[in-house]
Amino acid sequence: MATLLAKNASVLVTMDGGRRELKNAGLYAEDGILKKVGPNEELPATADTVIDLTGQICLPGFVNAHHHLNQTLTRNFPGAQDNNLFPWLKALYRVWARTTPEASRASTLVGLAELALSGCTTVFDHSYVFKNGNNVDCQIEAARDIGVRFHASRGSMSLGESKGGLPPDDCVEEEPFILKDSQRVIEKYHDAGTGSMTQIALAPCSPFSVTTSLLTETAKMARHYKVKLHTHLCETLDEERFTLERFQMRPVDWMESLGWLGDDVWFAHAIHVDDDEIRKFAATGCGAAHCPCSNMRLGSGIAPVKKYMAAGVKVGLGVDGSASNDSSNLLMEARQAMLLARLRLGLLPPEGPRKYMHLSQSHPVRAREWMTAREALELATLGGASVLGRSDIGSLEPGKCADFFTLDLNTIGFAGALHDPVAAVLFCAPQPARTTVINGRVVVKDGEIVTMDMAPVVATHNRLAAKLAER
Numbered sequence: 001m002a003t004l005l006a007k008n009a010s011v012l013v014t015m016d017g018g019r020r021e022l023k024n025a026g027l028y029a030e031d032g033i034l035k036k037v038g039p040n041e042e043l044p045a046t047a048d049t050v051i052d053l054t055g056q057i058c059l060p061g062f063v064n065a066h067h068h069l070n071q072t073l074t075r076n077f078p079g080a081q082d083n084n085l086f087p088w089l090k091a092l093y094r095v096w097a098r099t100t101p102e103a104s105r106a107s108t109l110v111g112l113a114e115l116a117l118s119g120c121t122t123v124f125d126h127s128y129v130f131k132n133g134n135n136v137d138c139q140i141e142a143a144r145d146i147g148v149r150f151h152a153s154r155g156s157m158s159l160g161e162s163k164g165g166l167p168p169d170d171c172v173e174e175e176p177f178i179l180k181d182s183q184r185v186i187e188k189y190h191d192a193g194t195g196s197m198t199q200i201a202l203a204p205c206s207p208f209s210v211t212t213s214l215l216t217e218t219a220k221m222a223r224h225y226k227v228k229l230h231t232h233l234c235e236t237l238d239e240e241r242f243t244l245e246r247f248q249m250r251p252v253d254w255m256e257s258l259g260w261l262g263d264d265v266w267f268a269h270a271i272h273v274d275d276d277e278i279r280k281f282a283a284t285g286c287g288a289a290h291c292p293c294s295n296m297r298l299g300s301g302i303a304p305v306k307k308y309m310a311a312g313v314k315v316g317l318g319v320d321g322s323a324s325n326d327s328s329n330l331l332m333e334a335r336q337a338m339l340l341a342r343l344r345l346g347l348l349p350p351e352g353p354r355k356y357m358h359l360s361q362s363h364p365v366r367a368r369e370w371m372t373a374r375e376a377l378e379l380a381t382l383g384g385a386s387v388l389g390r391s392d393i394g395s396l397e398p399g400k401c402a403d404f405f406t407l408d409l410n411t412i413g414f415a416g417a418l419h420d421p422v423a424a425v426l427f428c429a430p431q432p433a434r435t436t437v438i439n440g441r442v443v444v445k446d447g448e449i450v451t452m453d454m455a456p457v458v459a460t461h462n463r464l465a466a467k468l469a470e471r
Contacts (some may be wrong), residue, residue, distance in 0.1 A: 004029045005047035007040050009058040010409055011248055013420045015381050015395035019374075024054060029402035032195055032440035037396050049442065055410045056434055057421050059148075060396050061121025061378070061403030063384025066230075066289035066318025069111035069125045069139065069206065069423055070099055073465045074323040075307070085236045088349045089166060092323060095468055097131040097171045101138045103468070106461040108142040113449045113457075114328035115319070116253040118430065119328060119405035120392055121438045122150055124289075124318075125345035125452035126268070128155025128205040130170060140198055147195075147443045147451045151388055152232060153203035154182045158214045164246065166208045175214050179221065186225045192438035194392050195401050197439060203230040206250055208242045212258060219259045228264050228389055231255075235279075236300050240313040250278040256434060261286055266282045266387045268318060269294075270308075273300040278304065278311050290379065292336040293327070294320035295365070302344045304369060305337065305379075316384030324343040331430040338426055341371035373426035393430060402440040405433045 007026035014020040014037060025416060028036040028043050036043055055293070074080070080091040099107075123143070136152050136330065143150035145351060156178040159165030163173070182202055190200040202222045204210040215231075222229045234240070234251050236442050243254045255261060263285025268280075272287040277420055308315045317333050319325055385394030394399050407414075409421055414429050417424035425431075436444035443451050 001030055002032075002049075002440060003047035004043060004049045004051070004073060004437070006051040006404070006437070007043055007183040008051035009406065010058055010283070011057045012037070012396065013057065013059045013377070013422055014397060015060045025051045026058075026398060027404070028404070034396060034398050034400050034402050034404050037398060039201050042246065045332065051435060051437075051442070053125065053406055053435070054404075056406040056408055057425065058404055058406045059119065059425070060381045060382045060394055061438065062119045062334070062406055063122045063316060063388065063394060064115060064319055064330050065124055065266065065287075065316035065384045066291055066320055066322035067123060067328070068109065068127065068323070069108045069123075070104055070127055070129075071321035071323035072101065072110045072328065072461065073103055073109040073240050073468055074328045077323055080323065080446065084238075086166060086238050086326065087252040088298060093129070093167045093171045096129040098468055099129065099132060099134050100464070101133050101135065102460070103464040104134045105138045105142045106457055106464055108139045108455045109146055109452070110461050111322060111328045111452070112143060112146050112148045113454055115330060116146075116436045116443050117432050118331040119407075119433045119436060119441065120151055120330040121367040121403035121405070121428045121436065122151065122390070124153070124201065124230075124388060126153045126203050127158055128153070128154050128203065131171065131381070134242070134270075135411045136156070140189055143196070144451060146449070147441050149393070149401075149438055151199045152185075153201045154207055154219070156212055156214065157205045158210040158211050159209050165210075170210070175211065175217070178214065179217055182218065182221060185226055190227055195439065199227070199388075201228040201230050202239065203386050206232040206235075207239055207254065210413060213267045215258045215260060216423070222264065224381070228266070230266055230268070231260075233270055234272045235265035236298075237272060240272055250277075251463070256280070256353065260364055261301065266287050266314070266316075266388070269300065269303065271295060273304065275307070277363075278307055278313060281308070281313045282311040285314070287316065289318035289387060289409065290337055291318040291320035291325075291333070292340045292424040295338070296326040296336075297324050302340055302347070304344070305341050306316075306344070307362075309375070314383065314386045315379055316387035317380050325466070329430060330380060334376045335426050335430055337379060338371050338373060338376035339421060345369050351471055373423040376426050377422070403438050405436040405444070408434045
């Protein structure tokens, strides 16, 4: 039995039912599962691995609910820096289709390492361009090697330009092969057990890149195997125009007609929705992955996250593709989610913010429309866990996975902000994780990845990224 003891944290944020914020506290785990969380004096005296958290804040590991790890290869890509979604995709589809298994492994390792350095311990990846020998297997292997909890998707595109879709015909796959390979990946890798390090979701890419038959058959397969369903939805007005012109329905109604609303479904972005569609998400149990940095980078819009939260819709955070974000930092995403929700408040009709202005300026009770730092942290932890259907991650309490990270409070970035260290995590500039532990295993120590040597990985990654950009 492997044991781990982390003690002496200046602040430990549990995100448990009581939302406790403990001082001079720590946790104890056995075989990757938390056994005790509380004040130092309630913890065992020693363990196989002991971590001194003096001067640090300890938080539950962040959960990334939407990403495209292979896109680290096309960060800051020439020709795709100043576009919204559709021209951006057209500039990159064929580049992504040239991704080799070697490049896919390198990009997955780079993205997962960057995420772990921002406190992220569980990652969902939405890969959907499987050409040139690339497959999801090399990504799963990479995640196991570096030690990150991984939800992989067998994504897909089947609607090429010749059939009215957006991607080139040479970037899509045939539907029978997609379904056959989806079955293979589920049967080989999906682990639904408590503490699972690998799960599979089925994820046709988007309304404008897949056939209706693929969406329908994928939903049937996912429900047969009891795995989750995911796709992009309501990301841009271009997408809305596509479904209105092709199917005479808005995106949400169209997905509902195909059996794609339910508590086993979550959508990436979900920006352009009305109040009735929000209520429909809440009633059916659909989740949303909010991707603020990507939405801003591509000019897609501001998702109504506070409305989702008020309606009871499950909401998590997603870094989204590194080619539409150019970063894989979930702490930065949480901060941006908080700030963007406040910007949306300022863009409401005049009676909106003015109605509550006196509350926020002269009354001790805040206006409920403001997103707080603690709400943003909840989106990054419990919110993401809920979206992915995990009850064993997202908080620090006995019986849950030993997934956590720490930040050093004695840094220049936090100087002057320690009257509320928890809020400082969000209000101050994102700081790198001092320690990240996943499933009881130390992945980041003293701000460095320790499960593998990243220098040769980065060198390989840069070489392969440059090769992709040559054509």
